[in-house]
Amino acid sequence: MANIIAVVCASYGLAQSVCDGEDLAERFFRSDHTNNWAVLVCTSRFWFNYRHVANTLSVYRSVKRLGIPDSHIVLMLADDMACNHRNPKPATVFSHKNMELNVYGDDVEVDYRGYEVTVENFLRVLTGRLPPSTPRSKRLLSDDHSNILIYLTGHGGNGFLKFQDSEEISNVELADAFEQMWQKRRYNELLFIIDTCQGASMYERFYSPNLMALASSQVGEDSLSHQPDLAIGVHLMDRYTFYLLEFLEDIHPASQANMNDLFKVCPKSQCVSTPGHRTDLFQRDPGSVLITDFFGSVRKVEITMETINLTVPGIPLERFGGEPHTETALAYVDQLPVAQIIHQKPKQKDWHPPDGFILGLWTLILLVFFRTYGIKHLKHIF
Amino acid sequence: MGLLSDPNRRRALTNLLTRLNTPICVLCYLAGVAWFMGLAFEPFTLRTYMSENAMGSTMVEERFPAGERALVTAREFGAHKRKSGAMPVDWLVKTMQSRGLEVYTQSFSRRLPFPDENKERYMVRGTNVYGILRAPRAPRTEALVLSAPCSPDNSNNQAVGLLLGLAQYFRSQIYWAKDIIFLVNEHDLIGMQAWLEAYHHTNITGMDWAPLHGRGGSIQAALSLELSSDVVTSLDLVLEGLNGQLPNLDLANLFYTFCQKQDILCTIQEKLQRSDWDSVSGYSQAVQTMALMVLKQASGRPWGDHGLFLRYHIESATIRGINSFRQYKTDTTTVGRLLEGMFRKLNNLLERLHQSYFFYLLPSLSRFVSIGYYMPAFGFLAVILLLRALDLWVQLGALPSVTEDGVGSRALPLQSSSPSLVSILTPVVISHLTGAALYTLPVLSQELAVQHFPVSETEAVVLTAIAIYTAGLALPHNTHRYSSIAKQGWRVLKLVAVLYLAVLLSCTALINFSLGFILALTLVPVAAFVTPHVPKVLSAVVMVLLAPGCTLLYCVFAFQELQEAPVSLIDGWMLFLSVISQGMLDHALYGSLVYPLLALFIYPCWLILWNILFWK
Numbered sequence: 001m002a003n004i005i006a007v008v009c010a011s012y013g014l015a016q017s018v019c020d021g022e023d024l025a026e027r028f029f030r031s032d033h034t035n036n037w038a039v040l041v042c043t044s045r046f047w048f049n050y051r052h053v054a055n056t057l058s059v060y061r062s063v064k065r066l067g068i069p070d071s072h073i074v075l076m077l078a079d080d081m082a083c084n085h086r087n088p089k090p091a092t093v094f095s096h097k098n099m100e101l102n103v104y105g106d107d108v109e110v111d112y113r114g115y116e117v118t119v120e121n122f123l124r125v126l127t128g129r130l131p132p133s134t135p136r137s138k139r140l141l142s143d144d145h146s147n148i149l150i151y152l153t154g155h156g157g158n159g160f161l162k163f164q165d166s167e168e169i170s171n172v173e174l175a176d177a178f179e180q181m182w183q184k185r186r187y188n189e190l191l192f193i194i195d196t197c198q199g200a201s202m203y204e205r206f207y208s209p210n211l212m213a214l215a216s217s218q219v220g221e222d223s224l225s226h227q228p229d230l231a232i233g234v235h236l237m238d239r240y241t242f243y244l245l246e247f248l249e250d251i252h253p254a255s256q257a258n259m260n261d262l263f264k265v266c267p268k269s270q271c272v273s274t275p276g277h278r279t280d281l282f283q284r285d286p287g288s289v290l291i292t293d294f295f296g297s298v299r300k301v302e303i304t305m306e307t308i309n310l311t312v313p314g315i316p317l318e319r320f321g322g323e324p325h326t327e328t329a330l331a332y333v334d335q336l337p338v339a340q341i342i343h344q345k346p347k348q349k350d351w352h353p354p355d356g357f358i359l360g361l362w363t364l365i366l367l368v369f370f371r372t373y374g375i376k377h378l379k380h381i382f
Numbered sequence: 383m384g385l386l387s388d389p390n391r392r393r394a395l396t397n398l399l400t401r402l403n404t405p406i407c408v409l410c411y412l413a414g415v416a417w418f419m420g421l422a423f424e425p426f427t428l429r430t431y432m433s434e435n436a437m438g439s440t441m442v443e444e445r446f447p448a449g450e451r452a453l454v455t456a457r458e459f460g461a462h463k464r465k466s467g468a469m470p471v472d473w474l475v476k477t478m479q480s481r482g483l484e485v486y487t488q489s490f491s492r493r494l495p496f497p498d499e500n501k502e503r504y505m506v507r508g509t510n511v512y513g514i515l516r517a518p519r520a521p522r523t524e525a526l527v528l529s530a531p532c533s534p535d536n537s538n539n540q541a542v543g544l545l546l547g548l549a550q551y552f553r554s555q556i557y558w559a560k561d562i563i564f565l566v567n568e569h570d571l572i573g574m575q576a577w578l579e580a581y582h583h584t585n586i587t588g589m590d591w592a593p594l595h596g597r598g599g600s601i602q603a604a605l606s607l608e609l610s611s612d613v614v615t616s617l618d619l620v621l622e623g624l625n626g627q628l629p630n631l632d633l634a635n636l637f638y639t640f641c642q643k644q645d646i647l648c649t650i651q652e653k654l655q656r657s658d659w660d661s662v663s664g665y666s667q668a669v670q671t672m673a674l675m676v677l678k679q680a681s682g683r684p685w686g687d688h689g690l691f692l693r694y695h696i697e698s699a700t701i702r703g704i705n706s707f708r709q710y711k712t713d714t715t716t717v718g719r720l721l722e723g724m725f726r727k728l729n730n731l732l733e734r735l736h737q738s739y740f741f742y743l744l745p746s747l748s749r750f751v752s753i754g755y756y757m758p759a760f761g762f763l764a765v766i767l768l769l770r771a772l773d774l775w776v777q778l779g780a781l782p783s784v785t786e787d788g789v790g791s792r793a794l795p796l797q798s799s800s801p802s803l804v805s806i807l808t809p810v811v812i813s814h815l816t817g818a819a820l821y822t823l824p825v826l827s828q829e830l831a832v833q834h835f836p837v838s839e840t841e842a843v844v845l846t847a848i849a850i851y852t853a854g855l856a857l858p859h860n861t862h863r864y865s866s867i868a869k870q871g872w873r874v875l876k877l878v879a880v881l882y883l884a885v886l887l888s889c890t891a892l893i894n895f896s897l898g899f900i901l902a903l904t905l906v907p908v909a910a911f912v913t914p915h916v917p918k919v920l921s922a923v924v925m926v927l928l929a930p931g932c933t934l935l936y937c938v939f940a941f942q943e944l945q946e947a948p949v950s951l952i953d954g955w956m957l958f959l960s961v962i963s964q965g966m967l968d969h970a971l972y973g974s975l976v977y978p979l980l981a982l983f984i985y986p987c988w989l990i991l992w993n994i995l996f997w998k
Contacts, residue, residue: 047730048436085520085559086730233442233726 031290033147033188036297037140038063038073041122043154043163045079045114050234051225053081054095055153055195055241057103062248063149066296074125074140076112078154078164088232095237095245097229111138119169126150127180144185149193149294153241156196158219159204175205182208189282191294195240197222200276212282212289214262216240217273224272239271251291254331259286396776403773407766407910414762418899421756422668424659427749430635433737437636437727441643446722448547449715453612456543460536469532469568474511477546482553483513483564490576490591495825495970496839500960508568510577514598515552515562522561525598526728527698528721529565529574530607531687540703541609542566544718551722559729561598567687574687575972582694586973603633603728603735604698605721606687613711614703616647616654617720619747621699623689625975626679626894629697630735631742631750637699638747640723646712650747651675652704652945659746668745670944675743677941680896681961682976683968690972697735741895753895760891763902767884770910774877806874809993812857813986820850821981825966843966844959851931854989858996872914872997879990883909886983897976900937901984904928908988914997921995930984934961 040063042056060075082091082104093104112121124130125140142148154161160168181187192213194202199215206213216223216238225235226242237245243266251257263277263286279286385391420426432438455477462470471487478485488510497504516522528548530541549564567573576591581601619637621628634650641648648655651674658664678685686700703717741753824846831842883905891898908928912921926932938958942949949957968974 046436046732048438083519085517086557088555088557090519090556228441230441230443233730 031147031189031284031293032145033293034145035142036068036072036147036149036294037142038068038149038151039076039125039140040073040149040151041076041117041153043078043117043152043161045164047081047084047086048234049079049154050081050093050232051237052153053077053079054093054103054237056151057093057108058095058101058237058241058245059151059193059248060108061103061105062245062251063295066248066251066292067253068295068297070109071137072297073109074111074138075109076117076122076125077110078114078117080114086233094229094232095242097227097236109137115164117164119163119167119173122163122169123173123177126177126186128184128186140186142186145188146186147294148187148190150190151193151195152202153195153238156194156198156202158198159201161194161196161202171202171205174202175207178206178211179208182210189284189289189293193244195223195238195244199223203278206278206281209281210283211278212259212286213278215276216266216271218276221273240266240273240275243270248291248295251295253292253296255290255292257291259289259291262291396780399769400773400776403769407769410762410766410769411907414759415903417759417762418756419669421743421751421759422672422745423665424668424749426755427668427745427751430631430638430748430750432632432635432639434632434731434735435737436730436732437632442723442726444644444719444722444726446548446551446715446718448551449544449713449718452543452547452714452718453540454543455546456539456541459542459546460539463532463539464536468534469509469511469566471509471511474542474566478511478513478549478564481513481546481550483515483549484596485511485513486594486596487511488577488580488592488594490573490589492572492576492589492971494967496828496843496963496967498963498967499838499840500964503569506569506572508573510565510567510573512563512565512577512596513549514596515549515558515564517558517561518556520559521599523599524560525563525601526560526725527563527565527601527604527691527696528607528725529567529604529687530609531570531573532566532568533570537610538608539610540612540714541607544609544714544721545607547714548718548721551718552725557726557729560602562725563598563601570687571684571690572971574690578690578694587971589971601691601694601696602731604688604691604696605724606698606700607721608686608700609703609714609717611703611705613705613713614646614717615706615708615711616649616704617641617712617717618649618652618702618704619699620686620688620702621650621744622675622678622685623692623698624684624972625682625693626896627689627692628679628740628742629688629692629699630740631738632735633697633699634744634747635738636724636727637701640720641747643723644712644716644720646716646720647708647710648747649704650744651678653746655747659749668749672743672745672751674941674944676896676899677937677944678896679894680900680937680976681965682894682897682974683964684972693973695734743895756895757891760887760895760899760902763899763906764884764888764891766906766910767880767887771877771880771884774873774880778873778877805871806878809875809990810878810986813854813989813993814982816850816854816857816989817982817986820847820854820985821978823850825970840963841959844962847962847966848931851985854985855926855992857989858993872994875990875997876913876994879987879994880909882990883987886987890979897979900933901930904933905930905984905988909991912991912995914994916995918995925988925992925995929988930980934958 038060040056040060042052044052056075056077060073063073064070081087082093091104092102095101095103112125125138128140130139140148152161154163156162159172160170162168178190178192181190187210189210190212192203192206192211194214195216196202198217198219198221200218203211203213203215217240224239226237226239228235247262247265259279263275266275268274282289385395459470459473462473475485475487489508490510491505491507493505494503514525528545530545531538532542545564545566549562552558552562565577567577572589575587576589577594579585579587579589580591580594581597619634621634623629638648651671653667653671653674656664656667659668684690686702688698688700691698701721705711739750739752743751743756745751824843827846828839828842831837831846832839835842837845887898887902887905890901905928908925912925935954935958938961939949939954942954942957965974965977965980969977
C-alpha cells in the first residue's frame with residue numbers, strides 16, 4: 001500500500017519537474033528571432049537641435065547596455081554636437097541637466113555622420129541596396145530571423161520627417177521601404193519608434209506584416225522638449241525620449257517587461273502630447289513581446305540544472321550527481337552599469353609600502369634602541 | 383461691350399470721375415491721416431516675438447562678474463584721455479593686449495566741406511583702436527562687433543570700461559563660434575565710417591584712411607554701447623540708421639527679452655513701457671513714440687554709431703544708458719550680463735538675421751507695426767495724385783471737342799491739345815537747374831560769401847541755401863515769358879508734375895517710408911489743388927507754408943515738442959538752420975540721401991507746381 005503511495009508521489013513529483021522543464025523550454029522558444037539589429041537616426045543639424053542628437057545617443061546607450069554590439073547598430077547622426085564650436089563642454093553630449101549623464105562617452109561609433117545622413121542613404125540602409133564598396137559597419141546585414149529596432153528623431157510634420165533642413169521623407173516612402181524589407185525577408189519583426197512633432201502620421205501608412213510602431217505625439221500635436229540646461233544654453237532632451245530612457249534604465253537583460261509597459265511610457269500628464277502606438281500589423285500579442293526582444297540582444301543561454309528530454313515526452317531521467325545543488329539565482333553580469341556611472345563611489349586607494357622616509361625613521365629608532373640598551377640584545381631579535 | 387470700351391459707359395465713368403474727384407481726394411487724404419494715427423492703436427498692433435529659431439527660447443545663465451573692475455578701468459581711461467587730450471591710443475593698445483586680444487589701430491583724416499558747428503570740428507584726424515577675440519575652435523569666417531565711442535569730453539568712459547571688462551570675461555570662455563571685435567572709435571561717426579570702409583574695402587565718401595592690418599570674418603551683428611554713468615536707471619535702444627534704414631526686428635526683440643530677464647527698465651525713444659496701452663494716455667504715448675520714430679527715420683541721419691553698419695547689411699543697434707532721477711538703479715554688472723546674454727544668443731546664429739521684419743514702426747518696445755500695415759496710409763495719399771492725373775487726362779481728352787465746336791478751325795485744336803515738347807520742358811528744366819544750384823552752390827560759394835558778408839562758413843552755406851530756395855519763388859515771372867503755349871497747356875504740365883511727384887514719393891516711401899509719408903502729407907494737397915484759377919495770393923501763401931522748407935521747420939518744432947523739450951521761435955529757427963547744415967554734412971560725410979533728394983527732386987517738383995499757380 002505504502003509502495004503504491006510512494007510510487008504515485010514519486011511520479012507526481014517527477015511529472016512536476018518535467019512540466020517545469022517544459023515551461024522553461026516553452027519560454028526558451030517564445031520568439032523566433034536569432035539576432036537583433038538597431039538603426040538609430042537623428043535627422044536634425046544645427047546647435048539648437050542638440051536635443052535630437054542627445055535623444056539618439058541615449059537610445060544608443062540603452063541598446064548597447066542591453067547587449068546589442070556596435071557591429072549590429074547603425075547609428076546616423078546628422079550633426080556633431082560634441083565638437084560643435086558652441087559647446088561649452090567639448091566632447092560631451094549631456095542628457096540630464098546639471099551635466100549628470102554624458103551620453104557621448106568614449107566608445108561611441110557613429111556610422112553615418114554629418115551630411116551622409118540623407119533620405120537616400122537611410123532608405124538604402126533599410127533596403128540593403130548599397131554599393132559594393134560600402135563597409136560592413138554601414139550596412140544593415142539583417143536576415144529573416146532578425147528583430148530590428150528603428151528609432152527616428154528630428155523635426156517632423158503631418159506625413160513627413162525633415163532630414164538635414166533640406167529634404168524630407170514621407171510616410172508613404174517609409175511604408176514602401178518596409179514592404180521592400182519584408183519582401184526581401186530582411187526582418188522577422190520590426191519595432192519603429194519616432195519622436196517628432198505629429199509623429200503618429202509616420203506610421204499611418206504601414207502595410208507590411210510584423211511591424212509595431214510607437215510615436216511621441218498624434219497628428220496635430222507637437223512633441224515638446226524636456227529641460228534646458230542653463231550652462232549649455234539648449235534643451236537637452238525631448239520629453240518622450242527622456243521618459244523612455246528612464247523606463248529603459250530599469251530594464252536589464254533578463255527583464256520580463258513587455259510591450260504593454262512600453263506603451264504606457266510618458267502619459268499625457270508628463271509628455272503633454274499623447275503618445276500613440278500601432279500593433280494591428282503585428283502577429284504576436286504585444287503583452288507577450290519582451291522589451292529585450294527589440295532593445296537587447298539576449299544570448300539564448302539559460303542555465304538550468306534540470307535535464308529535459310526533448311524527444312520522448314514523459315520519460316523521466318535520473319538526476320545526475322547526488323550532492324544537493326544550491327538554488328542560487330543565476331543572473332547576467334551587468335554589462336554597462338549606468339547606476340555606477342551616475343553615482344560614482346570613490347575608489348579604494350591601494351596600499352603602498354612605506355617609502356624611504358619611513359624606513360629611515362624606523363632604522364633610526366632601532367639604532368637608538370640598541371645604542372641605549374646595548375648591542376647584546378640584538379641577538380634576541382634575530 | 384466691356385465697361386471701358388463702351389463709349390457711353392466710358393463717358394458715364396469719366397463724368398463720375400470728374401464730378402467726384404475733389405470729394406474722393408479729400409476723403410482719401412483724411413483716410414490716409416486717420417490710418418496713420420490708427421497704427422498706434424493697441425488692438426491694431428502685434429506683439430513682438432522672436433522669429434529666429436537659432437536664437438530660440440532657451441536662456442543661458444549669465445555669469446559676468448566684473449562690473450566694478452570695469453568702472454575702475456573706465457576711470458583710468460578717463461584720466462588718460464584727459465591727459466592726452468585725444469584718444470589714449472597706447473594705453474588702449476596695452477590694455478587690450480593684456481586682456482589677450484589681437485590689437486590693431488587705424489588712423490584716418492577728413493576735411494569737412496564746411497565746419498561743423500554742433501561738434502566744433504573742421505579738420506578731423508583720429509585713430510580707431512580695435513581688438514579681435516579669435517574664436518577658440520571655429521574658423522575665422524564670421525564676426526560680431528561691440529563698439530564704444532571715445533568722446534572728447536568726459537562722457538562714455540564707462541562704455542569703454544565695460545567693453546574692456548567684457549573683453550576680459552569673453553576671452554576666458556571657449557564657446558565662441560565667431561570672432562568678436564571690440565572697437566573703440568574716435569570722432570564717433572567719422573571714425574566708424576573710416577573703419578567700416580576699410581573693413582569692407584570700399585571708399586564711398588572720399589575719406590582718407592589707413593588700411594586695416596587685422597580682420598575678422600564677415601560681420602553678422604554689431605552693438606554700440608553708450609554709457610556715461612556708473613549706474614543707470616534705464617537703457618534706451620536706438621534703431622534708426624542712415625537713410626532711415628532699420629535693423630532686423632529680431633535684434634530689438636532680443637534686447638527686449640534680455641531686459642525682461644535681467645529686470646532692467648528699457649525704453650525706446652526714451653519713453654517708458656506701460657501696462658495700459660489701450661487707455662487714452664497709453665494711446666497718446668504710443669502715438670508720440672511712433673511719431674518720434676517717424677521723424678528720426680525721415681531725417682535720414684544715423685542716430686547712433688550703429689547707423690553706418692546697416693548699409694553693409696549688418697544688423698546693429700545702439701544701447702544707451704540713461705541715468706535719471708529714479709529710485710531703482712541698475713549697476714554695471716547687470717548691464718554687462720545683458721550684453722553677455724545678447725552676445726551668446728548672437729553667437730548661436732548660423733546665418734544673418736533675416737527671419738523678422740526689416741521695415742516696421744515701433745509704438746513701443748513690445749509692439750510693432752509691419753510694412754503691410756503702415757503702407758496703406760501712404761497708399762491713400764498716392765492715390766490722390768493718381769486720381770488727379772486721371773482727371774487731368776480726361777480733361778485733356780475732352781478739350782479738342784470743346785474748342786473745335788467753339789472755334790471751328792482745324793489748326794487750333796492741334797495747337798492747343800498738344801503743346802510743343804520744348805514749352806513743357808522749359809519750366810521743368812529750369813526748376814531742375816534751380817534744384818541743382820541749391821545742391822551745389824551753397825558749399826561751393828561759401829568762400830565768396832565769407833569774403834563779402836560777416837558770417838562764418840557754416841552760416842554762409844546755410845544762408846546761401848535759403849537764399850537760393852527763396853529765389854526760386856521768383857521764377858514764374860521769368861519762365862512763362864519763354865512759353866508760347868496756349869492757356870490750357872498748364873494741364874499737361876500739371877499732369878507731368880503730378881505723375882513725377884507720385885513716382886518720386888512712391889520710390890521714397892519704399893526705401894524710407896517716413897520721409898515719403900511726411901513729404902506726401904504736405905506736397906500732395908499742394909499738387910492736388912493748385913491750378914492757375916484758384917485765388918492767387920491765398921494759394922501762394924498756402925503753397926509756401928506747405929513747401930519742403932517749411933515742412934522741415936514744422937518737423938523740427940514737432941520733434942522738440944514730442945521730446946518734451948519745446949523751444950521758442952528763435953531757438954527753433956536756429957535749430958532749423960543747424961538741421962540744414964547737418965543734412966548737408968551727413969550727405970558729404972556718410973552718403974545720406976535726404977539732402978540730394980530734397981534739393982534735386984522734391985524742390986524742383988514744388989517749383990513746377992509753383993509755376994502752374996502763376997500761369998498766365
